[in-house]
Amino acid sequence: MPAANPFQDPLRFERRVPPCAIVIFGANGDLTKRKLIPALYRLAYDRRIPPGFAVIGNSRTPMTDEQFRAKMREALNEFVDNTPIDEGLWDDFSKSLSYYAGDLNDPECFNLLGKKLEEIEQTRKTEGNVLFYVSTQPSHYEAAINGIGRAKLAQGSGWRRIVVEKPFGHDLATARSLNNKLHEVFSEPQIYRIDHYLGKETVQNVLAFRFGNGIFEPLWNRRYINHIQITAAESIGVEGRGSYYQEAGALRDMIQNHLLQVMSTIAMEPPAVFESDLVRDERAKVLRSIRRIKPEEVPLFSVAGQYGPASIGNKDVPGFRQEEGVSADSQTDTYSAVTVFIDNWRWADVPFYIRSGKRLPKRVTDIAIQFNAAPHSPFDRNGADSTPGSRPNLLILRIQPEEGISLRFLSKDPGEGMHLRPVSMDFNYGTSFGSRSPSAYETLLVDAMVGDATLYTRQDMVEASWAAVQPILDYRETNHVDFPNYAAGTWGPKASEEMLARRGHVWRTP
Amino acid sequence: MENTIVMTTARAASVQPEKILKDLGSLWADLGKQEENGVLRACAMTFIVTVDESQDAFSVGETIAAIMHDHPSRAIVVRVSQSDEPSLDARVLAQCWMPFGRNQQICCEQIEISSSLGSLRDVPGVIRGLIVPDLPVVLYCRNFQLSQTPQFQALLPLAGKLVIDSGSAGLEALMYLASLPQAGCRKADLTWSRLTRWRECIAQIFENPSHLQGAAALDEIEVRYAGETEPVAAYYLAAWFKHILGTDVKLSRGTGPSFAAIAGVTFLGPGFEAAVEMMDESSEETRVNGIRQRVVFPEMRECDLLREELSIMSHDPIFEAVLSLANSIREKTWREKT
Numbered sequence: 001m002p003a004a005n006p007f008q009d010p011l012r013f014e015r016r017v018p019p020c021a022i023v024i025f026g027a028n029g030d031l032t033k034r035k036l037i038p039a040l041y042r043l044a045y046d047r048r049i050p051p052g053f054a055v056i057g058n059s060r061t062p063m064t065d066e067q068f069r070a071k072m073r074e075a076l077n078e079f080v081d082n083t084p085i086d087e088g089l090w091d092d093f094s095k096s097l098s099y100y101a102g103d104l105n106d107p108e109c110f111n112l113l114g115k116k117l118e119e120i121e122q123t124r125k126t127e128g129n130v131l132f133y134v135s136t137q138p139s140h141y142e143a144a145i146n147g148i149g150r151a152k153l154a155q156g157s158g159w160r161r162i163v164v165e166k167p168f169g170h171d172l173a174t175a176r177s178l179n180n181k182l183h184e185v186f187s188e189p190q191i192y193r194i195d196h197y198l199g200k201e202t203v204q205n206v207l208a209f210r211f212g213n214g215i216f217e218p219l220w221n222r223r224y225i226n227h228i229q230i231t232a233a234e235s236i237g238v239e240g241r242g243s244y245y246q247e248a249g250a251l252r253d254m255i256q257n258h259l260l261q262v263m264s265t266i267a268m269e270p271p272a273v274f275e276s277d278l279v280r281d282e283r284a285k286v287l288r289s290i291r292r293i294k295p296e297e298v299p300l301f302s303v304a305g306q307y308g309p310a311s312i313g314n315k316d317v318p319g320f321r322q323e324e325g326v327s328a329d330s331q332t333d334t335y336s337a338v339t340v341f342i343d344n345w346r347w348a349d350v351p352f353y354i355r356s357g358k359r360l361p362k363r364v365t366d367i368a369i370q371f372n373a374a375p376h377s378p379f380d381r382n383g384a385d386s387t388p389g390s391r392p393n394l395l396i397l398r399i400q401p402e403e404g405i406s407l408r409f410l411s412k413d414p415g416e417g418m419h420l421r422p423v424s425m426d427f428n429y430g431t432s433f434g435s436r437s438p439s440a441y442e443t444l445l446v447d448a449m450v451g452d453a454t455l456y457t458r459q460d461m462v463e464a465s466w467a468a469v470q471p472i473l474d475y476r477e478t479n480h481v482d483f484p485n486y487a488a489g490t491w492g493p494k495a496s497e498e499m500l501a502r503r504g505h506v507w508r509t510p
Numbered sequence: 511m512e513n514t515i516v517m518t519t520a521r522a523a524s525v526q527p528e529k530i531l532k533d534l535g536s537l538w539a540d541l542g543k544q545e546e547n548g549v550l551r552a553c554a555m556t557f558i559v560t561v562d563e564s565q566d567a568f569s570v571g572e573t574i575a576a577i578m579h580d581h582p583s584r585a586i587v588v589r590v591s592q593s594d595e596p597s598l599d600a601r602v603l604a605q606c607w608m609p610f611g612r613n614q615q616i617c618c619e620q621i622e623i624s625s626s627l628g629s630l631r632d633v634p635g636v637i638r639g640l641i642v643p644d645l646p647v648v649l650y651c652r653n654f655q656l657s658q659t660p661q662f663q664a665l666l667p668l669a670g671k672l673v674i675d676s677g678s679a680g681l682e683a684l685m686y687l688a689s690l691p692q693a694g695c696r697k698a699d700l701t702w703s704r705l706t707r708w709r710e711c712i713a714q715i716f717e718n719p720s721h722l723q724g725a726a727a728l729d730e731i732e733v734r735y736a737g738e739t740e741p742v743a744a745y746y747l748a749a750w751f752k753h754i755l756g757t758d759v760k761l762s763r764g765t766g767p768s769f770a771a772i773a774g775v776t777f778l779g780p781g782f783e784a785a786v787e788m789m790d791e792s793s794e795e796t797r798v799n800g801i802r803q804r805v806v807f808p809e810m811r812e813c814d815l816l817r818e819e820l821s822i823m824s825h826d827p828i829f830e831a832v833l834s835l836a837n838s839i840r841e842k843t844w845r846e847k848t
Binding site for chain 1: 707714826
C-alpha cells in the first residue's frame with residue numbers, strides 16, 4: 001500500500017487519481033460515446049485526471065487514432081452536460097486517446113494490446129497501472145477476459161483492475177459462470193462489477209441520511225415500519241432497443257440488479273466504518289437474507305406486465321409487441337413487481353414491494369417508507385378521514401428526477417374542531433442546493449481508478465440477487481401470461497394492485 | 511439549475527429585532543399569498559456580511575443570490591457609511607428563484623441594515639436578536655478596514671466562522687487573522703480558497719508514488735508571484751510546502767499570466783523536475799519529467815470562493831497550520847529585508 005499523499009486536502013478538494021491507462025473494449029459502442037468519454041472529459045475539466053493518463057479503445061471496426069478522436073469529439077458535442085468544451089483542454093485530452101482494431105477472439109489482439117500498454121507506460125508515464133473496461137456485448141465478455149488472461153495482462157508493474165458492465169449474467173447459472181471465468185484471471189479485489197445506480201448521488205445520500213443522523217435509525221425496523229415501496233418508472237418505451245430488451249425484461253434489467261441494490265442500501269445494518277468491504281458485507285448480508293420464493297408462491301409474490309398500444313396526449317403509442325425488433329408473441333416483461341421479505345431480526349415480515357416498468361405515466365424513481373399508524377387516535381370521533389390510521393406517516397426518498405426527501409405527517413386543520421390533514425415537509429437536494437452533482441459514471445470511474453470498490457457489487461452480492469429472482473425467472477419460463485396486460489401510460493397491470501391488496505396495502509402514486 | 515433571481519417585496523422595518531422579525535413574518539405571508547403553489551423557505555445558516563456603503567451595492571446582493579443555491583441562509587447585510595452622524599435603518603426582502611422544471615419558488619430571506627459609522631455600536635445588539643437559532647453563524651467582512659473598528663470587533667463573538675479577503679488588504683490582513691486567538695471563531699481567508707486550484711494540481715503531481723518519494727529529496731521549490739512584492743498567496747503556498755515537507759521555499763517575482771497572484775511553481779530534485787505554470791488567464795500547464803498536461807482554471811468569483819468556505823464549518827487543520835506558518839515566514843522575510 002503506497003503512503004497517503006500528504007498534499008491531499010479532503011476538506012477542499014476531491015481525491016486525486018493516480019496515473020493509469022484505461023483500456024475500453026467495445027470502444028465503438030454507445031456506452032463509450034454517451035457515458036465514458038463525456039465522464040472522462042468532465043473529470044479532466046475538473047482537474048481530476050492525472051498527467052500520466054491514457055485511454056486505449058478497442059473494437060472490431062478499423063479506425064485510426066485520429067478517426068477515433070474525431071468520433072469522440074462528436075460524441076462530446078452531443079452528450080456532455082453542463083460542461084463547456086474547452087478546445088485547448090480537448091486538444092490535450094485527445095492526445096491521451098488512442099485506438100486499435102482487433103477481434104477479442106484473436107490472441108493477436110491481446111499481444112498487440114500488451115505492446116501498446118508497454119509503449120504507453122513509457123510515453124505517457126502511466127506507471128504500469130491499467131483499468132480494463134469491458135463494455136462490449138455480454139456475449140463477448142468471456143473472450144475479453146480470456147484474452148487478458150492468455151496474454152498475462154492481468155498482472156504488471158502497477159495495479160490491474162477490470163470493470164464489467166451490466167448485465168452480469170442472464171440468470172444465476174450464467175452469473176456464476178462469468179464469476180468463475182473472471183476468477184481464473186483476476187482476484188476478487190481486482191474486479192469491479194458496475195451498477196450505476198449505486199453511483200447515483202441520491203442513493204449514496206440514503207446512507208448519509210440513515211447513518212449520519214441519530215433520529216431515524218431507531219425507527220428503521222419492523223416495529224415502526226409497516227412496509228416499503230420501491231418504484232422505478234419510465235415513461236418511455238424501448239426506444240429502438242427492442243431486440244436487446246426482448247432478451248432482458250424489467251425483472252432482469254432493473255430489479256435483479258439496480259433495485260435490489262437500492263433495497264439493500266435501505267435495509268442494511270450500519271457498517272462500523274465507511275470502507276469498501278465493510279459496506280459491501282452489510283449489503284451482501286441483506287441480499288442473502290431475502291426469503292426464497294417457492295415455485296407455487298411465485299404468482300402471489302410477483303407480477304409480470306407488458307404494455308399494449310394506447311393513445312397518450314393525442315399521440316398513438318405502440319405496444320411492446322409492435323416495437324421494432326420485438327416478436328409478435330413476445331413474453332418479455334416490460335413491467336415487473338415483486339414482494340420481497342428479508343428474513344432477519346430487523347425486517348422479519350415487513351414487505352418490500354418493488355416495481356419497475358416502461359411506458360408508465362411518468363419517469364420517477366423513489367423509495368416510500370410507510371410507518372405504522374399511531375397505536376391509538378384520540379381524534380377518531382371526527383370521522384374516518386381524520387384518523388391517523390387512514391393517513392400513515394410516509395417518508396419518501398426520491399432518487400430521480402427531483403432528488404430529495406419528503407416526510408408526510410398529520411397536522412391540525414386551521415379553524416374550529418380537531419380535524420387533521422396530511423402535510424408534507426420537503427427537502428430537495430438538487431433544487432435547494434444548486435451545485436452540479438457528478439454523474440454516476442464520473443463517480444464510478446474515479447472510484448475504480450483510486451481502488452475504491454464501495455459502490456461496485458461483489459461476487460456474493462451478484463449471486464445472491466440472482467438467487468432471489470431465479471424462482472420467478474424459472475416460473476415465467478414455463479408459465480406464459482396473456483400479454484399485453486396494461487395500456488401504455490398507466491401504472492401497470494391490475495394484478496400488481498392485487499398483489500398488495502392481499503396484505504391490505506396499495507401502491508402509492510409517485 | 512435555474513439562475514433566474516427574483517427580488518420580491520421589500521418592506522421598511524424599524525431597527526428593533528422584534529419588529530424586523532415581525533416584518534419578515536409578514537413578508538413570508540405575502541409571498542405565500544402571491545404564489546399559487548406557495549414558496550419554499552430555505553435556511554441553513556445565518557450569514558452576516560459587513561460592507562462599506564461605497565462598495566458596489568448590487569454586487570453584494572448578486573453574490574448572496576448566487577451562493578444561496580448551495581447555502582441558503584438568513585443573510586444580514588450591514589452597509590456602513592463613513593459618517594459619524596447617528597443613522598440606522600433596516601429593510602427586509604426575500605430573494606427567490608424558480609428551479610428549472612418546478613412550479614414552486616425557493617426563497618431566502620435577507621435583512622439589510624444601513625448604519626453610519628457613528629451608529630455601528632448599536633448594530634451587534636440588533637443582529638444578536640436576528641440570528642437563526644441552532645444553525646451556524648458566518649461573518650464575512652468584505653471590507654478589511656471595517657474589520658479593524660472596535661464596533662466590528664463586537665460582532666466577532668456572535669460568529670462561528672470569520673471570513674475575510676486578504677486579496678485586496680494584503681499583509682495587514684494576514685497579520686490580523688494570525689493574531690486572532692486559536693480558541694475563538696474559525697478563521698478563513700478567500701486568498702487561501704483561491705489557491706485551491708493550484709493545490710489540486712500540485713497534489714495531483716504527487717499522487718504518483720515515485721514522485722512522492724522524490725518530494726522528500728527536493729533541492730528546490732520555487733513559487734513565482736505576480737506583482738512587486740510577495741503577496742499573501744505566496745506566503746500561504748510557501749507555508750503549505752513547509753507544513754508538508756518541512757522545507758523552505760524560494761519566493762521570486764514571476765512574469766506572464768497569473769492566477770490568484772501566483773504565476774507558477776517549480777520543483778527540482780534528483781531525477782525529478784515538475785512545474786505548474788499559468789499559460790493564459792484561464793489555463794495552466796503541468797509538466798512532470800517531460801509529460802505535459804493542460805488544465806482549465808475557470809475564473810473564481812467571490813461567490814465561488816464563499817461557496818467553498820461555507821462548505822467548511824468544522825476546523826480546517828491545514829489552513830490553521832498554514833496561517834500560523836505563513837505569518838512566521840512573512841516576519842522572517844521582513845527581518846531579512848530590513
